[in-house]
Amino acid sequence: MVNYTSLGGVAVLLLITLATIGFLLVARRRVDALYLAVGFAGGWLCSNALKIWTARPRPDVVTHLVPVGDASFPSGHAMVSAATYLTLATVAVRFLRSPAQKAYVFLVAVALICTIGISRIYLGVHFPTDVLFGWCAGSVWSFACWLTFRRFLPQFV
Incomplete structure (x- = not known):
């Protein structure tokens, strides 16, 4: 889980x-x-701003299996990985033609994002709600970037 x-x-x-x-x-x-x-x-900046704003303490139910030093909410790993890997996937599919290839790229991104989030709970450094919110916020950020670029930069389509 530390590697994930x-x-x-x-x-x-x-x-x-x-x-x-x-x-x-x-x-x-x-x-x-x-x-x-x-x-x-943007995903990284939003994650850090939310951590500072909420200042939620880390869970203390179990011993943390990795060192941590900042607030718990949201999970930065979950949020930034969702923002980054989903954005990477949307870039990658622009080079592909086949719907099956495009679906595969997104499935790999989602599997990776889920594995990272679950590892944070397993390691005892986040509440499940920290990870769930991180996934949602990172996904929303990535989607908002995609919509904005599609809307304002015609060469992006």
Whole structure:
């Protein structure tokens, strides 16, 4: 579970995001690169702002199996991984034609997001509501970015 949780950590998400942005820039897909940057950065900023605003303490029912230092609500791993992996999936499907391939990309993203969130509860560092809200908020952020880019940047469609 520690390994699964690390897939939703900021270091891993930032590395994946920067590598993908680099690829998109080399491929001259500047709008997609901007979209991915906004999806990741906005999700991370919203997560941190909500943590500061709510300041909910971590659960103390069981011993934490990984070190934590900030507030519990929302789960940053759940929220930022949802925002990032869903945004990555929407970028990836723009390169694909087959509906089956597109569905597969989204299924992998959702499975990864769910695994990361469940690992946070298993490790004793979040209440289930922290993770559920993180999933919802990260998904809403990713969808809002997608809608905004579709609406205001015709080349994004």
